[in-house]
Amino acid sequence: MELYLIRHTTPAVQQGVCYGQTEVNVTELFLEEAEQVRTKLAGIAPVACYSSPLQRCARLAATLDAGEPQHDARLKEMHFGDWEMQPWDNIPRQELDRWGNDYVDAAPPGGETYGQLHRRATHFLNDLTCSKHVGPVLVVTHAGVIRALLAEVLNLPLREAFRFYLDFGGVTKLRFDGSFPVVAYVNR
Numbered sequence: 190m191e192l193y194l195i196r197h198t199t200p201a202v203q204q205g206v207c208y209g210q211t212e213v214n215v216t217e218l219f220l221e222e223a224e225q226v227r228t229k230l231a232g233i234a235p236v237a238c239y240s241s242p243l244q245r246c247a248r249l250a251a252t253l254d255a256g257e258p259q260h261d262a263r264l265k266e267m268h269f270g271d272w273e274m275q276p277w278d279n280i281p282r283q284e285l286d287r288w289g290n291d292y293v294d295a296a297p298p299g300g301e302t303y304g305q306l307h308r309r310a311t312h313f314l315n316d317l318t319c320s321k322h323v324g325p326v327l328v329v330t331h332a333g334v335i336r337a338l339l340a341e342v343l344n345l346p347l348r349e350a351f352r353f354y355l356d357f358g359g360v361t362k363l364r365f366d367g368s369f370p371v372v373a374y375v376n377r
């Protein structure tokens with residue numbers, strides 16, 4: 190199986206704002222960015238498409254000519270709890286430092302840990318790799334999920350996952366055709 194992890198297009202949210210699982214729309218550049226994603230996927234005949242149910246992903250998934258996208262809540266971005274839609278600069282420094290020093294196991298107030306996101310994303314991946322999909326599969330999701338899945342398949346500590354820079358509309362390809370997964374490319 191070939192798995193194409195696709196980050197959603199640019200969200201319509203002010204830079205420097207924590208938005209996590211909040212429903213935010215996409216920018217006016219959506220159609221142009223969606224076309225760029227379709228160009229990156231040219232020549233691929235997907236057998237299935239999965240998407241985070243958040244509209245910034247679901248909207249892109251619906252444009253990819255991959256059949257009806259199947260929405261899966263395990264593909265949502267990290268839940269930042271009380272910090273959602275707050276400017277990062279307005280979050281009390283002590284809270285931010287506490288979380289930043291241990292974001293794998295510490296959660297923002299009312300939110301989830303990165304370890305929890307990793308577990309749900311990994312459960313999705315395990316279910317997908319046990320499925321009967323024979324051809325390419327598209328997954329439209331968020332940077333946090335893609336990083337967690339890269340850390341999983343590369344057996345990296347979760348703290349290292351943020352070393353991957355992922356563009357809006359970027360495509361990452363994984364192959365599952367042997368005894369271990371292969372990262373074919375990241376952020377194309």
